[in-house]
Amino acid sequence: MKQIDVAIIMGSQSDWPTMKHAADILEELQISYEARIISAHRTPERMYEFAKSAKGAGFKVIIAGAGGAAHLPGMTASLTTLPVFGVPVQSQALSGEDSLLSIVQMPGGIPVGTLAIGKAGATNAALLAAAVLALSDADIDQRLTAFRAARTDAVADFPVDA
Numbered sequence: 001m002k003q004i005d006v007a008i009i010m011g012s013q014s015d016w017p018t019m020k021h022a023a024d025i026l027e028e029l030q031i032s033y034e035a036r037i038i039s040a041h042r043t044p045e046r047m048y049e050f051a052k053s054a055k056g057a058g059f060k061v062i063i064a065g066a067g068g069a070a071h072l073p074g075m076t077a078s079l080t081t082l083p084v085f086g087v088p089v090q091s092q093a094l095s096g097e098d099s100l101l102s103i104v105q106m107p108g109g110i111p112v113g114t115l116a117i118g119k120a121g122a123t124n125a126a127l128l129a130a131a132v133l134a135l136s137d138a139d140i141d142q143r144l145t146a147f148r149a150a151r152t153d154a155v156a157d158f159p160v161d162a
Ligand code: RP5
Pocket: 010, 011, 012, 013, 014, 015, 039, 065, 066, 067, 068, 089
């Protein structure tokens, strides 16, 4: 069975438009991933099963997105030693500040690498996952380096009128 490097998990189907930005980056960098809906409060047993078996299944990094009282990244991190990157999804009630604080304020001992709210966070979670994988994969390192160089090349020296 082919090993999949990154698991993208999210609390709800409604998180997918945000988390798809992580998937898009991983596809661009030709990094294998699997995206799943896993809710800490609606499907806690699915979360437990996934997190306990993720390392054995060959995943190397977990990207976890959730909104509101966003327990998923922290609970997942408590059940595995794989690196977990948390993406605060923008909530309707509090614009994602609730998600951010829920994910970022982990007590010392169980780390969740927390990204920005929304699209930027999902994008950067994928780039961080790529950076982790690039440490032991020269092909990914090359593609990530080229990705970054393209962003640099895209910046003009001088502004122009729109
Ligand atoms: C969280 O509740 C999810 O991560 C989602 O961001 C939020 C709202 O979920 P839905 O009510 O849209 O399913 O568990």
